[in-house]
Amino acid sequence: xxxxxxxxxxxxxxxxxxxxxxxxxxxxxxxxxxxxxxxxxxxxxxxxxxxxxxxxxxxxxxxxxxxxxxxxxxxxxxxxxxxxxxxxxxxxxxxxxxxxxxxxxxxxx
Amino acid sequence: xxxxxxxxxxxxxxxxxxxxxxxxxxxxxxxxxxxxxxxxxxxxxxxxxxxxxxxxxxxxxxxxxxxxxxxxxxxxxxxxxxxxxxxxxxxxxxxxxxxxxxxxxxxxxxxxxxxx
Numbered sequence: 001x002x003x004x005x006x007x008x009x010x011x012x013x014x015x016x017x018x019x020x021x022x023x024x025x026x027x028x029x030x031x032x033x034x035x036x037x038x039x040x041x042x043x044x045x046x047x048x049x050x051x052x053x054x055x056x057x058x059x060x061x062x063x064x065x066x067x068x069x070x071x072x073x074x075x076x077x078x079x080x081x082x083x084x085x086x087x088x089x090x091x092x093x094x095x096x097x098x099x100x101x102x103x104x105x106x107x108x109x
Numbered sequence: 110x111x112x113x114x115x116x117x118x119x120x121x122x123x124x125x126x127x128x129x130x131x132x133x134x135x136x137x138x139x140x141x142x143x144x145x146x147x148x149x150x151x152x153x154x155x156x157x158x159x160x161x162x163x164x165x166x167x168x169x170x171x172x173x174x175x176x177x178x179x180x181x182x183x184x185x186x187x188x189x190x191x192x193x194x195x196x197x198x199x200x201x202x203x204x205x206x207x208x209x210x211x212x213x214x215x216x217x218x219x220x221x222x223x224x225x
Contacts, residue, residue: 044153046110096143097155100152
C-alpha cells in the first residue's frame with residue numbers, strides 16, 4: 001500500500017515555481033523517494049528520485065528533509081504542459097510499486 | 110531512458126470475450142513487471158506482479174482466474190482479461206523494473222479497454 005500523502009490539488013501560475021509536498025513519515029532506510037507524473041490518458045513519466053541528498057535534473061529538483069520524512073518536488077518554471085497529476089512514491093527497488101492519490105497540479109496562464 | 114511498449118493501445122470488445130494485452134521492454138531485460146488498472150479520475154491500482162519464469166502474484170481482491178498473466182521471457186509480459194464484462198472497462202498500464210542503469214520503473218503508454 002502507498003506510504004505517502006500528498007495534497008489533492010495545487011494551482012501554479014505559468015512561469016512561477018511549483019512546489020509539491022509529500023509526506024512519507026514511515027519511509028525505511030533503504031527506500032528511495034521517487035516522483036512521477038501522469039498527463040491525462042498516458043502512462044506515468046519518471047521525473048526524479050533521491051535517497052537522502054537533494055537532487056536536480058533537467059526537469060526538476062527534489063528536496064528531502066534531513067529526517068527523510070517528507071520531500072518537495074520543485075518545478076522551477078512551470079509551463080502549461082506541466083499540468084498533470086504528480087505522484088510521490090517510496091521504493092527500494094525490490095518491493096511493489098504502489099501509487100498514492102497524487103497531486104493534481106493546475107498550471108494557469 | 111529505457112522504453113516499455115504496450116499493444117494494443119486501444120481495444121473494444123463484446124461482453125464475454127477475452128482480450129490479451131502485451132507489455133514489452135524494448136531495450137532492457139525485465140525480470141519483474143507490474144500491471145495496473147486505472148479507472149477515470151482515480152489513481153493507478155496495482156493488480157499483480159509478473160515474474161519471469163514463475164507465477165504472477167496478485168493483489169488482494171484481484172481475481173487471478175480472470176486476469177491471467179504470463180511472463181514467458183525477459184522482455185514480454187501479457188495480461189489476458191478473460192470473459193470480459195463492462196465493469197472491466199478501464200485503462201491498463203504495465204511497468205518494468207530496471208535497476209542496473211536507471212534504478213527506476215519504466216511505464217508503458219497504457220491500453221484503453223472498452224467492453225460493450
